[in-house]
Amino acid sequence: MTTSTPPVKPAYRKRRWRWMDVQEQLTGFLFVAPAMIVISVFGLFPIFYALYMSSFKWRVRKGSFIRFGNYEKAMGDWRAVALFIFGFLLLALAYWVWTKALRSRHDGKLLAGIMTALALMGAGWGIMTGWQQMLASGDDNFLNALPITVFYALGTVPAEIGIALVLAYLLYQKIRGQELFRMIYFLPYITPAVAAAVVFRTIFNPRKTSLANQFLSWIGLETQRWLFEPKPFLNVMFGTHLEGLKAGPSMALVAVIFFGVWTYVGYNTVIFLAGLGSIPHDLYEAAEIDGADRWQSFRNITLPLLSPVTFYLALIAFIGTFKAFNHLYVMRSPAALGTVDTTSLVIFDTFYKANQFGYATAQAIILFLIILALTLVQSKVFGEKVFYG
């Protein structure tokens, strides 16, 4: 009888392990289940459903299957799109040839220069011609929103990062009340965008007594129509007569850019401050011993060591401007004639005003692809220049 117990024990143990294993598995699934259900239903399923919707004529109710019809409607003839993308690939090629030529110090430099020039010319031609043809065959409303989005991004991102870098660097010098400054700079970022945008609507009102116009008259300039002004900023302020894309953002969009910068400077400052805090002090001390002045140590220590932070902020900010909706929606006025309508606003209008659900989804997917491409390019081009300690 006693001899029969030893063989039982391992089997019992084994079974108990399995039972505990099953219990562990079950607990795991139960714990994750609520999150998985909500995220699957409202986050994952809609992605596939969006792909599905985008291949139908879908005005409120589902219509006929048109495969890529919505995409062609937005972007125009696919050959034009291909030419346009080909232009950008040539641009990438030019960049690649040029950086490779700089790295290897062979006699091939001249050749590389010629190749780069050729590729650049080809790129310019491809992008311009492709764009013209896309405009001719696609949806002007959607396509014109792309340069507006780019203007908005280029107007906001460098400014908000540059200003934030200066503020953070100055704050980091032993400043009395550093925390108070930081707290105040951060305020715009947490303010509900709709409320802040409503305030900016009155500040950049075309009325002579609006805050922005009071400021202009105070420094001796003419008052402006701001958010109501569709004319290009450069033409209005400097009397130039530029047209089309060369003219740059409209006056109304510049007012929106002010809002974007105002909102995000504080956030960037906080992140920069954290980055500055992680730079070891002995580096500065060593530089000082070697006789470096402040500018030199800023240029050769601070900037390179901050570059991962700068890169991160630029990437996030860029993506953010392409997704931005709330404040743009609140600040736009019909008088601006669509010159502040970035891609996300056009998508919203296609969906909400025009009730073209399938078409709007296709536009949103195109926007997502553009964001994806930009992210990849940005990490490729600038990611290489980042110095990770």
Added chain:
Amino acid sequence: MASLTKPAPRSRPIDGGRILIYVILLSGVILAIVPFFWMVSTSLMTLGETINKQWLPKVPQFSNYSEAWTEAKFAKYFFNSVIITAVTVAGQLTVSILAGYAFARIKFFGRSFIFTILLSSMMIPESVIMIPNFLLIRGQIIPLPGGTWLNTLQALTIPFWGSVFSIFLLRQFFITVPSELWDAARLDGAGHLRFLLRVVLPISKAPIVTVFIFSFIGSWNAFLWPLLVTTRDVWRPLSVGLWSFVTEAGPETQLLMAGAVITIVPILILYFLTQKQFTEGIATTGLKG
């Protein structure tokens, strides 16, 4: 995070450069604050004063606030926002704590696969999933109890319960909880739920407060989704109420500004109460909304 506030080790005597630094920093403060000042000041003006070229009201019109609160229905919007935010935050915290704990400490089949899928879904912009979600809420994809969920509390809250960002943030913290604690708890016969509630949560105040703050702000400031799913006042939150005031009520700027103040004040209170947690949570996680 002590490094965040640690001043540079060298102190300098007051000089011209230093004054310049303060001038630059103070102009930054002025630019950051002027819109707030303008908002509060305008909210206390008479309608006539808002059109004139003046910075301060002659006599502060506090009645603007009571007018906005009752007649412009901001009271309704305010309490809607309070309820929506409370339900969103409570739901998101519960769901994220459970999932974050499971992803950190329970070994179940397909754990890392599921987690990767969740993380990659963070890249998708709202505009892509907005339209399918809208159809879903209107009951046009699958039949819903009650037909449509337009103008309901659940439409405004449940989609925000599943936050990959919150799950990720909590998981990163739960991973650092020493496994000796779990071994000890198991010896005492505790299961995962009891261990989570009794041991893990009490030592996880910092990340939980961070998630609380983020979900509070996200919910209070949300605009696009509430705009889509509230066609009537029943559950309309402040952000949408403010916007509908702009489009429906015309040029009563002083009431509009009072409404903006009402919208902003709760966030400011939260900000001042949790100031340190706030900026440091953001500096360490790098959230951009």
